Amino acid sequence: MADNDYLIRLEGLTKTFSINSSRGFRSARLTAVNDVSFDIRRGEVFGLVGESGCGKSTLYKAALRLIEASSGSVYYQGRNLYEMSFRELMKVRREMQVVFQDPYDSLNPRMTLEELAAEPLRIHKYGGRARRLARTEELFAAVGLPVQLIKGYPHQLSGGQRQRLCIARALSLSPEFIVCDEAVSALDVSIQAQILNLLLDLKEQMGLTYLFISHNLSVVRFVSDRIGVMYFGRLVELAGKDELFDHILHPYTYALLSAVPEPDPGWIRKYAVLQGSVPSMLRPQAGCVFHSRCPHGDRLCTQTPPELRDFGGGHYAACHKAGELNLSLDTGCLAEKG
Amino acid sequence: MRTLLSNKFIMLGGAMILAMLLIALFAPLLTVYPYDGLDLANKNQAPSLEHMMGTDPYGRDVWCRVVYGSRVSLMVSFAAVGVAVVCGSVLGIVSGYLKGGFDLAAGRLIDIMMAFPSLLLSMIIGVALGPSTRNMCLSIGIPLIPIFYRVARGAALSVGERTFVIASESMGSGRFRTMFRHVLPNVLPQIFVVLSMGMGGSILAEASLGFLGLGIPQPTPSWGLIVNEGKPYMFTAPWTTGFSGAFIALTIWGFNLLGDGLRDHLDPRV
Amino acid sequence: MSDGGVLLDIRGLRVRFPMRGRGPVCAVNGVDLTLRKGESLGIVGESGCGKSVTFSSVMRLVQSPPAVLEGEILLDGRDVMRMSGAELRRMRGKEIAMIFQEPMTSLNPVMRVGKQIIETLRLHESLSEKQAEEKALEYFQMVEIPDARSRFWCYPHQLSGGLRQRVMIAMALICNPRVLLADEPTTALDVTIQAQILELLGRLRRKNDMSVVLITHDLCVIAQLAERVAVFYAGRVVEEASAGELFANPMHPYTMGLLRCVPTMRTVSRRLDMIEGNIPDPACLPAGCAFHPRCPFAADVCREQAPEKRFFGERRFAACHRAGEVG
Numbered sequence: 001m002a003d004n005d006y007l008i009r010l011e012g013l014t015k016t017f018s019i020n021s022s023r024g025f026r027s028a029r030l031t032a033v034n035d036v037s038f039d040i041r042r043g044e045v046f047g048l049v050g051e052s053g054c055g056k057s058t059l060y061k062a063a064l065r066l067i068e069a070s071s072g073s074v075y076y077q078g079r080n081l082y083e084m085s086f087r088e089l090m091k092v093r094r095e096m097q098v099v100f101q102d103p104y105d106s107l108n109p110r111m112t113l114e115e116l117a118a119e120p121l122r123i124h125k126y127g128g129r130a131r132r133l134a135r136t137e138e139l140f141a142a143v144g145l146p147v148q149l150i151k152g153y154p155h156q157l158s159g160g161q162r163q164r165l166c167i168a169r170a171l172s173l174s175p176e177f178i179v180c181d182e183a184v185s186a187l188d189v190s191i192q193a194q195i196l197n198l199l200l201d202l203k204e205q206m207g208l209t210y211l212f213i214s215h216n217l218s219v220v221r222f223v224s225d226r227i228g229v230m231y232f233g234r235l236v237e238l239a240g241k242d243e244l245f246d247h248i249l250h251p252y253t254y255a256l257l258s259a260v261p262e263p264d265p266g267w268i269r270k271y272a273v274l275q276g277s278v279p280s281m282l283r284p285q286a287g288c289v290f291h292s293r294c295p296h297g298d299r300l301c302t303q304t305p306p307e308l309r310d311f312g313g314g315h316y317a318a319c320h321k322a323g324e325l326n327l328s329l330d331t332g333c334l335a336e337k338g
Numbered sequence: 339m340r341t342l343l344s345n346k347f348i349m350l351g352g353a354m355i356l357a358m359l360l361i362a363l364f365a366p367l368l369t370v371y372p373y374d375g376l377d378l379a380n381k382n383q384a385p386s387l388e389h390m391m392g393t394d395p396y397g398r399d400v401w402c403r404v405v406y407g408s409r410v411s412l413m414v415s416f417a418a419v420g421v422a423v424v425c426g427s428v429l430g431i432v433s434g435y436l437k438g439g440f441d442l443a444a445g446r447l448i449d450i451m452m453a454f455p456s457l458l459l460s461m462i463i464g465v466a467l468g469p470s471t472r473n474m475c476l477s478i479g480i481p482l483i484p485i486f487y488r489v490a491r492g493a494a495l496s497v498g499e500r501t502f503v504i505a506s507e508s509m510g511s512g513r514f515r516t517m518f519r520h521v522l523p524n525v526l527p528q529i530f531v532v533l534s535m536g537m538g539g540s541i542l543a544e545a546s547l548g549f550l551g552l553g554i555p556q557p558t559p560s561w562g563l564i565v566n567e568g569k570p571y572m573f574t575a576p577w578t579t580g581f582s583g584a585f586i587a588l589t590i591w592g593f594n595l596l597g598d599g600l601r602d603h604l605d606p607r608v
Numbered sequence: 609m610s611d612g613g614v615l616l617d618i619r620g621l622r623v624r625f626p627m628r629g630r631g632p633v634c635a636v637n638g639v640d641l642t643l644r645k646g647e648s649l650g651i652v653g654e655s656g657c658g659k660s661v662t663f664s665s666v667m668r669l670v671q672s673p674p675a676v677l678e679g680e681i682l683l684d685g686r687d688v689m690r691m692s693g694a695e696l697r698r699m700r701g702k703e704i705a706m707i708f709q710e711p712m713t714s715l716n717p718v719m720r721v722g723k724q725i726i727e728t729l730r731l732h733e734s735l736s737e738k739q740a741e742e743k744a745l746e747y748f749q750m751v752e753i754p755d756a757r758s759r760f761w762c763y764p765h766q767l768s769g770g771l772r773q774r775v776m777i778a779m780a781l782i783c784n785p786r787v788l789l790a791d792e793p794t795t796a797l798d799v800t801i802q803a804q805i806l807e808l809l810g811r812l813r814r815k816n817d818m819s820v821v822l823i824t825h826d827l828c829v830i831a832q833l834a835e836r837v838a839v840f841y842a843g844r845v846v847e848e849a850s851a852g853e854l855f856a857n858p859m860h861p862y863t864m865g866l867l868r869c870v871p872t873m874r875t876v877s878r879r880l881d882m883i884e885g886n887i888p889d890p891a892c893l894p895a896g897c898a899f900h901p902r903c904p905f906a907a908d909v910c911r912e913q914a915p916e917k918r919f920f921g922e923r924r925f926a927a928c929h930r931a932g933e934v935g
Contacts (some may be wrong), residue, residue, distance in 0.1 A: 010467060051798035051799070051800065052769075052798055057517050061414065064508065066504070066507060066508055090510045090512075092506070093509070093510035094510060097508070097509065098505065098508040100501045100504070100505055101501075102501050105501040105502060106501035106502050106504075106505045107502055108502045108506075108519075108520050108523070109524070110523040110524060110526070110604070110605075119506065119511070120509040120510070123509055123510050123511045123512075124510060127616055144809060158886045158887060159655070160886060161886065166505075169505075169509075174771070188654035188655050188887060189654065189825055189826070189866060189869060189870055190654060190865065190866060190869055190882070190883040190887070191870075191886070191887070192653075192869070192870075192881070193869035193870070193880040193881070193882035194881055194882050194883075194884075196871070197879055198880060200878065202881070209679050215798065215799070216870050217799065217873070218828075218870070218871045218873055218875070219871055221871070221873060221875070222871035222880070245873070254798055256799060256800060257873070259799040259800045259802065259803040260799055260800075260828075260873055261826075261828035261829060261831060261832050262802070262828060262831065262872055262873065262874070263827040263828045263830075263831050263867060263870060263872055264831055264855055265831045265832075265834075265851040265852055265855055266805070268415075326751060
């Protein structure tokens with residue numbers, strides 16, 4: 001993946017946790033993120049999808065060094081975050097901000113909206129009081145919050161307004177890179193569209209780069225330029241948005257995409273039913289992580305883990321049979337009712 | 339400030355505590371008898387015009403002793419609870435937020451303290467440090483630390499898991515800043531609840547120590563001591579225990595009201 | 609409307625929660641809904657629109673007082689509002705069963721799942737422990753829990769989210785209820801699991817000939833399962849229609865907006881159509897039509913008068929002054 005125009009690059013990022021088992025003294029090891037490498041280009045929206053527990057949250061936390069990765073490195077503008085001192089890291093953090101899923105829990109209920117929006121400014125000692133207030137008012141306007149609310153408290157806001165405030169806070173130090181961790185998942189549908197449009201507008205205006213993490217494939221498809229699919233701590237497929245949806249290479253991606261319901265009762269879906277149960281994180285199996293549920297698995301898949309291979313045009317997949325299978329969404333899963 | 343005064347609980351509780359403090363401060367102006375003047379001829383006298391709260395088993399004026407007793411009792415309970423709140427909450431918040439090794443070490447230390455009955459621990463500390471008012475505060479305050487530690491740690495553990503704490507870290511905030519800016523204010527309400535309990539507990543602990551002869555040296559009165567002195571005559575001369583007990587009760591009630599009021603006042607949602 | 613096949617009839621339901629120091633929260637403001645035998649009714653709406661409160665009132669799970677309930681809820685002609693405690697207990701589970709969003713919190717964590725089902729069953733039917741266990745196992749197999757016999761004696765935390773929701777469904781169905789209320793049954797689940805659960809619910813409905821009410825904020829889920837759809841906004845039903853008609857030809861501006869603002873797999877535009885503004889606070893609803901501050905078609909009449917239902921065929925209406933003119 002040689003491309004010099006990247007903003008952030010992950011190389012072999014791995015994070016294992018040790019879990020105290022209930023029996024005995026030996027603690028089990030859980031690999032939440034397993035050897036993940038990809039890069040995010042300047043100015044793009046990189047979508048990361050996967051089901052709950054696939055390690056996508058752990059991945060971004062390790063990528064920002066909010067938690068320490070077990071191995072691997074993260075290059076931000078060419079500099080390895082894992083070789084930085086704490087001070088340097090704090091400086092770089094100004095440029096990388098996070099918008100969290102739950103707008104009800106990500107704002108300290110005992111702080112005013114002004115204090116909340118200006119918190120990064122205070123942490124990084126930006127200007128004096130008046131300067132910070134001016135900046136806060138500017139941010140309120142940028143995200144579409146009424147400036148009169150500035151002295152209020154979070155409980156006076158609706159969910160959508162809270163998420164706007166979280167975005168304002170993330171923008172306060174003019175960052176380069178924003179991680180949106182399920183940023184619209186907890187919002188009502190009519191509000192979701194407002195926030196998605198806002199995020200895209202801000203990206204255009206400020207030249208931001210997003211890592212957009214979500215379990216909602218329709219949303220990820222809408223916002224992203226490139227999409228990575230995670231399963232069980234591994235990146236199983238990575239491609240440009242249209243390429244991914246038109247030429248699925250990994251059977252897991254196929255199962256995931258075909259399960260997305262359409263808002264149209266005239267269509268029924270023939271989705272790929274996943275067999276078998278989800279394997280245990282604690283007892284890693286040999287071979288491909290997906291083989292126990294894969295309808296196409298054979299002996300090779302149970303023995304050797306597949307590498308992430310390049311299929312041209314920036315399309316990567318980690319599957320032994322990638323390219324041999326016919327995984328087309330159009331013919332397979334949309335069939336007219338009756 | 340206006341909203342602070344409009345809270346009925348804070349007003350009432352505050353007024354009660356303030357009244358107690360004024361009584362303690364102006365004790366000499368409020369009394370006509372010395373607090374240590376023995377008058378064995380007039381022991382256990384019922385309230386009368388001369389002695390508005392009667393006399394104790396040694397013939398001393400109960401009102402006078404109660405008024406002077408408030409000095410010791412209030413000071414000891416304030417100081418003791420102060421020691422306990424500061425040590426317990428700080429240890430607890432740091433433990434609950436940082437977890438790991440610090441939590442383990444602090445937790446075991448607290449376990450050791452809790453293994454002793456608190457009165458026994460007070461006595462050990464009291465004997466080890468020798469009798470004085472300052473040591474008295476320490477010997478009452480230290481056994482209260484586990485209460486505040488446990489409450490603060492539990493609350494900090496749950497607050498530490500909330501997104502705004504993680505968000506603050508992701509913005510580049512240091513651990514201590516996060517701890518005092520985000521964790522502490524959200525742990526305070528729980529601490530306030532135990533605070534008023536601790537106040538009451540320390541007044542009673544002071545009484546118990548006084549009874550065992552480990553308190554403030556005689557003849558300096560304290561509320562607990564007065565209650566204890568009057569106890570054998572509780573049915574024949576109830577005023578000694580009754581009036582001093584009433585002061586203890588009023589003070590604790592005042593603290594409870596103040597604590598509840600402050601908790602509500604500090605919550606922006608109310 | 610004919611009364612022939614009507615199983616559940618909600619007439620003019622109002623639910624208010626009095627608040628200390630300010631006006632009451634009007635969660636439900638005059639809802640009329642009918643559910644026929646064997647029908648699947650989808651209820652769509654955003655948070656605070658009264659959809660859950662309406663059906664909690666049907667189960668009489670809304671504490672009253674403090675809540676003030678008005679109107680009639682007829683289950684087979686009997687008024688649920690006037691039922692005694694014993695009658696209510698008989699109704700819950702046996703005639704109407706409910707499944708919730710979060711299957712972890714609706715199961716007792718310290719009790720084996722099989723035991724929980726057996727207890728539910730024996731509340732309503734006099735069966736021996738052995739018979740109850742057999743019947744429960746049968747239902748475990750019916751909801752397609754793989755390896756049902758060993759899963760039967762698991763604790764809830766040992767099961768995945770999808771399996772827990774299947775257990776909840778088995779528990780809800782075991783007394784053969786005539787109505788199943790599913791309140792956001794798949795919201796907490798992954799898409800692959802969601803697809804399986806929705807399909808299972810559809811199959812069980814046809815097999816057991818039961819009525820299903822599916823309450824959700826997700827139009828895609830509604831499209832998969834519901835035959836009829838009622839759209840809730842600010843405590844009212846603003847539009848009701850068969851699923852096909854509603855998705856193809858929405859009449860109320862709110863429904864139109866909802867359908868357009870959700871990104872789907874087929875969305876190609878780089879901007880979403882959106883509904884401006886915020887969801888109204890149920891404690892202070894706007895005058896006139898509650899949707900008018902957000903409605904692109906709002907006229908003067910909308911600001912002054914609450915709209916009546918306008919019918920466009922049997923059981924097809926929109927509560928909008930301008931329904932039929934715009935779209």
